[in-house]
Amino acid sequence: MRGGRHVAAVTDASFDLAAGECLALVGESGCGKSVLASALLGLLPANAATAGAALLPGGTDLATADERLLARTVRGRRIGLVPQSPAAHLTPVRTVRSQLEETVRELTQRPRRELRAAGEVAAARASFPAGHLDRHPHQLSGGLAQRAATALALIGDAPLLLADEPTIGLDRALVDRTADELRRTVDEGRALLLITHDLAAAARIADRVAVMYAGRIVEIADAAGFFGEPGPRHPYARGLLDALPERSFRPIPGMPPELGDLPAGCAFAARCDRADDRCGSQPRFDGRVACHHAYAEDSSRA
Known part of the structure; x- marks a missing residue:
């Protein structure tokens, strides 16, 4: 309406x-x-x-x-979602790395010792640069935010x-x-x-x-x-x-x-x-x- x-x-x-x-x-x-x-x-x-x-x-x-x-x-x-407005789907007070690691833990149940490496692999799949992983969403360009959202969507290997x-x-x-x-x-x-x-x-x-x-x-x-x-x-x-x-x-x-x-x-x-x-x-x-x-x-x- x-x-x-x-x-x-x-x-x-x-x-x-x-x-x-x-x-x-x-x-x-x-x-x-x-x-x-x-x-x-x-x-x-x-x-x-x-x-x-x-x-x-x-x-x-x-x-x-x-x-x-x-x-x-x-x-x-x-269902994995790559959103049209990635900034609205990224938590503003957390780094990209922490959001990737949390998503890996929630969706794949990996042990804590493997989360850092798994998060970096997820970032690489979406061409997100490793040097920006410790940045917050407001520090990213629109293109980088889009790649971060894509990385999150790919983590669970949803069908x-x-x-x-x-x-x-x-x-x-x-x-x-x-x-x-x-x-x-x-x-x-x-x-x-x-x-x-x-x-x-x-x-x-x-x-x-x-x-x-x-x-x-x-x-x-x-x-x-x-x-x-x-x-x-x-x-x-x-x-x-x-x-x-x-x-x-x-x-x-x-x-x-x-x-x-x-x-x-x-x-x-x-x-x-x-x-x-x-x-x-x-x-x-x-x-x-x-x-x-x-x-x-x-x-x-x-």
Whole structure:
């Protein structure tokens, strides 16, 4: 709820994620990506409401789990989180080293004599420099804080890793290094939900791509076909790729609609050069794409 009215921040989001797979969730700011991540971990504001199911292997439903269950058995143990705002997740009065060692002790039950070395190994996995381990969060740059949060998320080797903008604030070399470390966790058999604006990072490590617009998933595709041939089917997804400097460098015209004032039909119609009368109704997501024009090219080639 916002300003006394209900806002549907995420609607009809449906996807699966297998062990050993990375799904990249992409889209412009404000489309609902981080809200979805917060919902999965029970971190929404108290006035938020959810419906539906989010099932972990074994049947645990994240949508209905209470705080006690989430805090004791899910967060850190079954789902590792790389947060979008790492400073809010780091304890300000404790050094990075002490936070890493405490997390190692809590999640792995290592003896005290092994904590220092294990904390340094955790830092190295996220490219966090050993010379900064004894600093407090306020002494870190945004990029260093992000790497500290990534190191904490990787400690428990949780079977599902949820990374919300894990490369924000990093230079290109560190983006690639962080992406490669996340990919390594996937290749070891973990599942990764990567929420990102960085399409280059997504192309580097994702197996599949889900595109979100105005609170809805509008396309899910294999990464190889999405970034290569035949490319995306949804006009918005094509626009995201065309806006990249290494492609057409052509921005999508207009602005996304406010989530509290969505049109009755396709939310992208006002920005789409293919919009017609059909777009006055909400397109159905068929598991691949939600667009009235998605298969028009297929029909013309038939």
